[in-house]
Amino acid sequence: MDEGFYINKPRGGAGHVGGGGTKCGRWNPTTEQVKVLTELFRSGLRTPSTDQIQKISSQLSFYGKIESKNVFYWFQNHKARERQKRRRVSIIDEHKENHYEGKNSSLRHFTEINLQASEAERVTETLQLFPLNSFSTESETDKLRFFANDCKGNISFSCGIGAEMDHPTLDLRLSSL
């Protein structure tokens, strides 16, 4: 994944599984829908109002079946997962050297990477949405990925695993967590 190829999802607009009749399954966004939503998100939209949601939904319906609640959930999830990701990364990044006690509260307020509402508030920029056919192959996953963790040389010393070696500081009893 890291190398970025997310070749094919059955996404692709068009029909639903049909299967005899309007299977009320969950929404399966088309690539175009995702692209637009992502653009909006990157533009700073985080929590669209009811009106906005409806309008977005309405517009996106051009690309395929969609309901307002899908848009609502999409933003909610996307926002939450970006946060979650960042939170975990930052914890890991601390190299666990710092043993702050109030880590929860302190980690709550790291700066959002870029454009938050404030910026978008006065900007009126224009974005180009790309034509579908260009399977962008690049930034499709750049935001959605958990832990943008490259395969850095996190080499793990392999010390005679499989043997009975007494592990150094390994204490994984539930009580110690």
Added chain:
Amino acid sequence: MDEGFYINKPRGGAGHVGGGGTKCGRWNPTTEQVKVLTELFRSGLRTPSTDQIQKISSQLSFYGKIESKNVFYWFQNHKARERQKRRRVSIIDEHKENHYEGKNSSLRHFTEINLQASEAERVTETLQLFPLNSFSTESETDKLRFFANDCKGNISFSCGIGAEMDHPTLDLRLSSL
């Protein structure tokens, strides 16, 4: 599968990761890692907190490369699949029939209508940002409730299948939302 025994997969084990390719694909847990995780699971741990995840991950890194998200997913999946299995059994138990169940066996990978949205999407619309004026007063749950609607007659009107519908000026300027 299931708790307990993982026969003898050529897992990372003593083989130390990479050496060469260090294939950065998906995480491949070592037998020791799996053993410990399973042990924790059996001890009753189901949904570790972020904190616990981090600690577990940290400890398990002794046995090989691992990230906290791997631990997160591991528990998520393990729990889900245990549940899933139980449910499946009970369902089968209650009734053996059904024709909708065929997906379980063979057609796991069928691609639902692969009619990729034809070239209908050669659009290049413009998206304009707008002031996010909103701190809407309605709560998120209210919004959701508002959106709640069944997917009744909402047939998925697959757009542009074979047809050439010139699309009605998709205007996704945020300012119009």
Added chain:
DNA sequence: AGGCTATGAATGAAAG
């Protein structure tokens, strides 16, 4: 050679 299974990863939906 491919199919199948186990399982890592992702994400829509919803609960809390």
Added chain:
DNA sequence: CTTTCATTCATAGCCT
């Protein structure tokens, strides 16, 4: 907003 659940996608490895 945060956390959990359910379902699905993707893939490695084993099997016939």
